[in-house]
Structure formats: structure tokens, C-alpha cells
Amino acid sequence: MRPTLRSTAALAAAAALLGCPAEPGQRVSTGLGAKADQIAYDRGLTPDDVAAALKTYMPSGRIDDHIMFASSGHAGQVLVIGLPSMRLLRTIAVFTPEPWQGWGVGGKESMEVLAHGSAGGKHLTWGDTHHPSLSETNGVYDGEFLFIGDKANARVAVIDLRDFETKQIVKNPLATSDHGGAFVTPNTEWVVEGGQYAAPLGVGTYAPIEEYDQRYRGYVTFWKFDRKKGRIDVERSFGMELPPYWQDLADAGKGESDGLIFMNSFNVERATGGVESGNPPFEAGASQRDMDYLHIIDLKKAAEVVQRRGVKINGFTTIPLQASIEEGLLHFAPEPKSPHGVDVTPGGEYAIVSGKLDPHVTIYSTKKIREAIARGTSNKDPYGVPVLDFDAVVEAQVELGLGPLHTQFDDKGYAYTSLFLDTAVARWTLGGEYAKKHGQAPWSLVTKTPVQYNIGHLAAVEGDSASPGGGWLVAMNKWSIDRFFTTGPLLPQNFQLLDISEPGETMPVLYDMPIGVGEPHYAQIIRADKLKPWEVYPEVGWNPMTGQRDPNATEKGKERIVRRDDGVVEIWSTVVRSHFTPEHVKVRQGDRVIWHLTSLERARDATHGFCIGGYNINLSLEPGEYASIEFVADQPGVFQFYCTEFCSALHLEMVGYLLVEPTTDAGK
């Protein structure tokens, strides 16, 4: 039974009777004590509940000091969450059109970004975002950019953290499936995207499943990031052909392991499924062996080799497997068993592998790996990839429990690993210099905190960087079951905030946050003061895609409508509280309409929407923003365009009429 607070109020009153030197502050406090204790008593809160409430509560206007960027899984977006309050501050539209943000609903600029990410002529209107990755300088988050991958279509997006907008989506020409992405190298020269389900390389390439061993392949892609332009440079990016295992999560080396890339794999059994034909289903066929292969890739060397030995697959420069072997770009090390996460320690000394069907985490030594590679090995996988000796490269194994998935780090020499089947977070000590520095027994389990329920990834403050912050950890639980009100058969996920500020065995859950807008997989938490977002756009007429004032931006008084000879009507509008100029736009059915809109606002939060009823168009014009639309006025009639954002007391009057006059030669 839970201890409650029945008697504190009485005690506080008794304390007042002490008649000790009474300052106003004391009387206020005593009164408060009684009042607060009464509320806690009435609500049946335990002492731990009260502590948790006071640690996470943010009074009105108090700004969260940590920001979490979480994927939203098959919602296709990014979630921005404040810590410690665990409040969803906003979403960032990425792969899925989102009308509130004016993303992909008629706006020319955003629709071009989405179109660029379309595959084989197919227009894609969603993605399966998995792993966000903040840009780094010397292995430390710098708060400038965010990258995220789309597992369902093998794409990577670039988000600019000045305006929290997606600027670029690149489609991988090699495959339709990825998982090991996005992960950046310590100075963000490269964005890593690793494959998942093997297939013939080159989107659109067919081969019978019976030829799996010969013609199906895995891959990894290294996207070259141009920080100055804030875009991925596809021409300078390249892929590597890998054996047809199923590559999984990856991490970039840093410090001692700088230049190396670590990537997990599973299904080295090369099971091809076919349960309908009496074969074992993938879940069984892909889980027969005790060991899979940790991929160790020399990216530094690969970036040179690709100049000599790169070939084009579906137009994309790729290093053939044989070349990688001959040039020593690729080594394997055995890893237990169907692993998920591989996570490099802050200093880069170790890579920690969580084998989801093995109760241990396995710690690989960078130093030992480099030595083993130098010594060479005669062991090879069926494709000729050299396989290092397990004992030669493993530093330690720590038994944590059932279903270890993913590991993060803090500032106290601890590692934290999610245990899916145990539904717990394990805290354990690192060895080597970490143990020495913090005077802890190396490589040992310290404590486990149960979470509700079945944790996937976890995220600690800058917990995958070279400078983990400690303090907070978020358990990203896949099942919530009974934690929240039942919202029908589809339930939210459950993000639980853990307080990891105290060393040792104390690691309480403070807060449950339902995630009912998607299914996040991974997240990163950054100190809020590292982010330097714009409050308004730098200039009136700012085009967020070009990063400058648009040539078609319009000044007050220069609004105009021009009918061109070629049946195009071009409109230059301004937008300001509380009217559009012009308010009447008359066209003929079949005209092509090009419409430029410029927000004249300079006040923070003075956002206007712009929609055209019936025409499936909606924009969000943030202060100073320029945007444009192009459409054919194929529907005759009278249509309102109005501000979809409640901007002022006269917001409902912020409207105009689009008059589309029917013509006999409609649609010309």
C-alpha cells in the first residue's frame, strides 16, 4: 500500500506553533506546506509522486532547457519535445504532407522537396522515419542541422534547425529499404545510410528469390554533406555493395575509432522465408545461428578508393564488394545474436553491440580491432570478406537481461541499455579509463528500472555524442497497454522520463508521455542553449528553400495581377493583419495560375495561413516568408481564399474571392 501524506499538514501546523522567529517567507511556506500536502493527500500521491511532479512541472513561461528530436516512425515526421516537462512542442513535417505547416499541400517550394524524394516515378506521400541525427562538430552536437532516414523507401532528409524546416530529401538509387541511418561522422562530412532487406541493387532491378545468394545484396551509402550549402551533395556521395545479410543499425567511429563505421547485421543465415511453402518463416529462419557479423568499414580509405574503383549502379557511384575486399575496406567480426544497436563510447574506444536474442552486451575494442586488421586473418565469409577472430577483438561481455537493443552513455561513466523483453532500462559501468576516472568496478551491471512496456530505443542527454550530458533519459516504450485512457484499439506509445542524475541504484521514472501521433524509434536530446532558431525570417520576402529574399517577393503597394498571352495569370500578393492584397482575383477556367505571396509581418508568432477553398491548397506563411503556388483553374465558380491561422480579432475578415469564369474552351 502507498504511504500518503495525511499527517504532514498537521505537522506543518504544529511547526507553526513553535513560534520560531517568524518572517513572512516562513509563514507563506508553512501555509503552502499544508495546502500542498492536502492536495497530495486528496489525490493519493506518494512521496515519490510529489517529487516527480515538482521535478517535471514547468510554470507558465518557464522554458524547457533540453530539447528532444524524436522520429515518428510511419507518421513520417519529426517530433520536437521539451524536457523535463515532456511536452510536445511541435512536429516538423518531413516525408508526409502536413497542411498546418503548409507542407506539400499546394505550396510549390515544399512540393518540389517532396517530389525530389519520389521513387521510380512514384509520388510518395509518407515515410517511415527511424533515426534522427543531429549535426556534430568534433563529435559534439552543434545544433545546426538534423538528418533522418526513411526505412520504407530508403531516403534521407535534411532539416535546417534555424527554421525547423525540411530542406532536402534524397532518394537512394540502390534500394527501397534502409535502417542504419541517419548517422553522421564526427564533423558531419558524411551521413551514413545502411541497408536492411537485401534485394538486387538498383531500384527497379528484378531477380527471382531463388537467386538470392547470387543476385541479392546488402549495401551502405555515404551521403556527402555540404555544410555551407546545407545540402547533401549527391554527386560526391557513394555506396558500397555488401553481402546479402540484413544490415541493421550503424554508428560512426570517433576519437580512437575516427574514420571507421560500425554496422550490425542479422539474417547471415540468408533465410529467404516462404512460410506458405513449408519453409520456416523469417522470424525463425533468420534466427538460427548464434553469431551474425559486425561490419567494420574503413570510410576514410573508402572515400579515396571510390575515386579509382567506383562503378555506376542505377547512376549512383558504388564500390563493388570485390573491390572493398581487395582494398581492405571491409572486415567482419562475429557478433551475438540478431543484434540491433551498435553504439560507440564517447571517446571512441569501444563499440557496444546488443544482441537482441543474447542476454549480454558485447564490447568490442577499437584498438584490438585495428591490431587484428593489421595482423590479417585467413577466415572469410562465403563472399570472401575477412572475418576477425571474436576473442581477438572483444574486450568484455556484460550480462544485462533479456532483449538488449540499444545503448547510450552519460557523464558518470555509466552506460544505459534498453531491454525489450525484460521491459527495463539497465545501468552498467564502462571499463577502461571510464572505470578508473569514476572509481567504479568495470563492466558491471549496477541497476535496472522497469518501464511500461517493452522499451525499444532509449535516449539520454547527448548520450550518443563525445560529450554526454547526463541528468535525463527517455525510455521509448513500444507498448502502453494500460497506462492511458483507451483511445480505441489503436493505442499510443509511452515515453517515460527517467532521472539519471543520482549515481548508483537510484534511477526513478518521473513521467509518462503518451505518443499518439506516430511510432517513434529513436531520438536525440540536446541542450536547448545550443539551438539558435530564428524567431522570424531574416528579411521580408524570405524564401526558406533558397535561403534568401525571393526575386518574386512583393512590397506593399506593388501588388499586381498580370494576364500573360499564354493563358497564364500571375499574381503578386501581400499578406498582413488583417487582409490580403489583392482581394479579388478573376481568372478564366483553364487558366494556369502562378501566385506569389509575401508576408509583411515582422512580429514573432504573426503567422498567416492561405488556403483556396475546394482547390486543395493551404500554405503557412510565417513572419516575413515568401511562398508560391501554381495550379490550373479547372473548376469554375466562386472560391474563397482566406487566412487559416487565427491571426487577429478581424481574422475572419481576412479573405478574398477567386472568381473562375467558365469558358467554352476550358482546360486549354
Added chain:
Amino acid sequence: MRPTLRSTAALAAAAALLGCPAEPGQRVSTGLGAKADQIAYDRGLTPDDVAAALKTYMPSGRIDDHIMFASSGHAGQVLVIGLPSMRLLRTIAVFTPEPWQGWGVGGKESMEVLAHGSAGGKHLTWGDTHHPSLSETNGVYDGEFLFIGDKANARVAVIDLRDFETKQIVKNPLATSDHGGAFVTPNTEWVVEGGQYAAPLGVGTYAPIEEYDQRYRGYVTFWKFDRKKGRIDVERSFGMELPPYWQDLADAGKGESDGLIFMNSFNVERATGGVESGNPPFEAGASQRDMDYLHIIDLKKAAEVVQRRGVKINGFTTIPLQASIEEGLLHFAPEPKSPHGVDVTPGGEYAIVSGKLDPHVTIYSTKKIREAIARGTSNKDPYGVPVLDFDAVVEAQVELGLGPLHTQFDDKGYAYTSLFLDTAVARWTLGGEYAKKHGQAPWSLVTKTPVQYNIGHLAAVEGDSASPGGGWLVAMNKWSIDRFFTTGPLLPQNFQLLDISEPGETMPVLYDMPIGVGEPHYAQIIRADKLKPWEVYPEVGWNPMTGQRDPNATEKGKERIVRRDDGVVEIWSTVVRSHFTPEHVKVRQGDRVIWHLTSLERARDATHGFCIGGYNINLSLEPGEYASIEFVADQPGVFQFYCTEFCSALHLEMVGYLLVEPTTDAGK
């Protein structure tokens, strides 16, 4: 400066020194007091902050006891929020495709609902949701259905609260613009949708703006709801032609006013804008007069008259304005000034109008209105609609402040009105029987609580029903400015939770909730125990759209692939942790694929996703759900289909291959 809690810990310690009869409970409490006080002190929390934190905090597993359904504005969805924790439990996809819910991303069932709501052949992929309306029985929320309107396209959606899914979207044939919807009559026989921006009636009808007075019209539509079927019956629904004023919010009478519909209007000036031609912009032109017209509609009588005098406009039965006048279905009463909300008191005795450019709320008496209508009037508007005398129908006016928008009620005889320009919530007393019952001075302002910033609508517990619950009120603020971390130029809204449980002048803000997933306009709050959601679907193979087991639902062992002579490949699959059956699906390029999927799961929260990489398809299969997809396999190659929901430790192995063999006669 804020008083903090420096001395409480010391006092609690001193209290312990009292050596009073010590029970374990007391010692725990004392220790707790000190610990909690220390946290509050360290974080600089005021006594009010601590009280607010303890009132709103929900320990893990504690279920919110009130549920708020909020629109999401131009995000096009519904938000489900728990009170008092102010946590977003989930969104409900309505007008905008949402892949996490499998809504409108390849799923046949949901795409048919969205297609049904398309306008004039235009496929719409968003909406501007404004006013959710819970189904009622005798004027009280019954928790069965939720209705919501789309202002941008004049549509209404029906949501079933057993599975929180949208079941129907109806497009209004009369117009592309609405605002006064959705509002239900006390037994949900009718769903009211009122117009907004006047236009020629009938989507696609054109008339020059110069003929505004003659050919532009307002309207209201009454959608007939068939509760047994859980659908709107379009055939039994009808519209009414109204003068070309801009109709705004509406409310259905109840109790004394049962059978009447009240609807606001603005721009009775009939301003047509044209600022670009030197005319006053709408914001000025539509705000010249001191009085607009409160529309009083006799729905009960209209439902009879329509049988005799209804005409078809764009195929939709509509009562012409002249018929409404002749049959006495429509009366006006003057109302100040550019009003927004009209809200009927719990007993139906009064309709309260908030004129956003007038500092008063104006209270109309139902009794006086009925008497005035019986007496008749010689005053008419320019279209011949009888105009009742202001003084004959107004009971009282209460001066509240600047920018009153919308009013709700509680269980203590209070009304609450949002003040946009004052950025405050006003509490004031009702008169008549309410004042007598609660012993309060009638029609008088009690207090105002400032909110941050610029409140639009507000929502109190069941605060627009016949049985308001009191306790909580949410201020739906349009601007947040400095309340949260700056997430770029696009900032969230701010929902603030107010504690209205104490009578009199105490009405504190307890919590700020950022809304960064849309721009909600209105919300309703229902007692959670009134909702009876399903935890899983009633039977395996349940089709959420037909409400029964689907004929194509598949049992374990009966999975199959059938190639028909007409180039159609039909697949019956089962879905269960952790595999799909079949795992191999081989088709020829150009084949039409019809794919039936049945979830065999019966465990709560055991949801599976189903996506096909590169094919822009994603489903969410909740426990027991049947869903289907149809597509042409126009892209050759090897594509993975996999579970997009992290369902088990072997979730990554829950995958299969779609093999599309290239053919020379592709796309046949």
C-alpha cells in the same frame, strides 16, 4: 518577486523535533515534506506552482478522468487530450491522410471515405477542422459519436467513438465554405452546418462579384443523422437559402428553446472587398455597422416545410429564402457587433451572443423571442426577412471587456467568456433561475483571469451541454509567443488549463500545453467514464467501415494467392506476431493486385503495420482488423513488405518480398 520555499524544510525538521506521537506515516510525511520543499526551492517554484503541479500530475498508470476532443484547424484532424494532465493521447485522422493510422495511404477502406468527401472531382488531402460536436441524448453528451466540420471545403465528418475512426465524410453540394458546424440538436437527429463566405449557391456556380446582392447567398444545412447506422443520411438532409451575409457560429436550442437554431452573422454590410481598387478591405468594410443579425431558425417547422417547398440546388434539397420567409421559418434579431459565438444556456432559456467588436455579451431570452415572433413585426431586412425588435428580445447585457468571442457554462451558475483582445477569461453570473438557485447577483462580472495569449475559443467540462460539469476550463490561446522554446518562426498554440472548481474570484491557470500539431479552434470536454471504446475489434476479421466481419477476412491456414484470367492477382494474407503469411508474393509488372489482410491478434495494443516499400502504401492493422489494398504493380523489381509497428522482439523479421517480374507488355 516570487515567494519561494526556503524555510519549509527547516520547519518540517523543527516539527519532527516536537516528538509528538510518532507513527510511521508521520515520519514518512515529514521526510517527504523536506524533500519536496527542497526540490521546489531548488527550482524556484512558488506556492501556487507547487499546488498546480500536484493538481495536474498523473503518476504512471493513473488514467485521466476527463477527455477533451479538440479540432486541429488546418491540420484537418481531431486531437484527443487527457485532463487534468493535459497530455495529447492521440490524434484521430479525419480529412488529412495519416500514415501512422493507415489513413488514406493505400488502404481501400479509408481512401473511399476520403474520396467520398472530394469536391467537384478534386481529390482533397486536407481540411480546416473547426468545431467538434459530441453526440447528445436529451442535450447531454452520450459519448457515442463525434462530428466535425471542414471550413475550407464545406464538409462534415462522422467519427465513431468505439474505435476512434472516421466513418463518413459528406461534402456540402451548396458551397465551398462553412463555419457554423458541426453542432448537434439535443438528440442528435440533426447536425447543423452553417455557411460563412457568401457565394452563388451550388458548388461550381459562377457569378460576377458585381452581382453580389442579387446572386450571392448564404446558407445553412441540416444533416440528418441515422444513429442506428452511425451515418449521415444525405437523402433526408436539406439546406436553407439565406441572405448573402456571412453566417458564423451556431447553436441548437434545447429545453425551452428546443427546435430552434441560433446562428450569428457578420458583414450584413455586404462589403465585397477590393482593396486593390481603392475599396475598403473586408476587415473595414465588414465592420461598419453597429448591428448584425442573429438568425433564429425554426428547424422543427423547416423539417416539415422542406417536404412541400424544397427545391434541388446542385442535386441537394434546399428551402428557397422566399419560402422560409412565407412559412415563418426564419427571423432575425439585431446583434452587436461582428459577433462570433452564440451559446445557449444549459436549460435553453437564453442565447448568449459575443460581439467581438463590442465589450458586452448580449443575452437573448428564448421566451421573449417566441413572444415577439408570435406578435409579428413589420421590420424587414432588404431580403424581406422579418427583424425582431432588439429591446423586445434582449434580457440583459453584461460588460466584460475587449473582444468577447465565445461562452461556456459550469455547474455553479457561472458563464465563462473568452476575451481575445483582453487576452483573458471572464467569469460572470447568469440571471433568472440560475441566480436564484445559486444565490448570486444576476448578470454580473465576477472576475477575469489573464491568459497567454489572445484566447479564441474556450472549453469547460461538458460546458455547452444541458449538464455542465464544472471543475476544469481550457483556454485555447492562439498565440504563445514567449511561453515555450522557440521552434523556429512557426510557434505552437497554447492551451491553458484553468481550475474553476472554486467559486468567486479564484480561477488560476494551472498548466500550459503547447499545441504544435495544428491550430485548434474549438473543443469539447467529456467525462471519461461516458466513453466506451473498444480495446480490440469485436471479432477477428472486423471491417471497421462495414462494422462486421469482412467476407474476405482470412483464417489461419486459409491464406492464398489466386491469379485470375483478367490479369488480377488476389491475395488473402494473415498477420500475427511475428510473420505475414504468405511471405512471397510474385506478380507480373502491370498486374492489378487486390490484397486482403487480416490481423489474427486478440491482445490489446498488438497493432501491426503493413507497408510496401516504394509503392506508397501503409496500413495500420489493429487487433482483429481486416483491411485491403488495390494497386497496379507498375514498378518492376523486388520490394519488401514489412510490419511498420514495433510489435515484438522479432519485429524486424516480420517481412516478406513482393516480386514484380518485368514484362514486355507492362501496364496492360
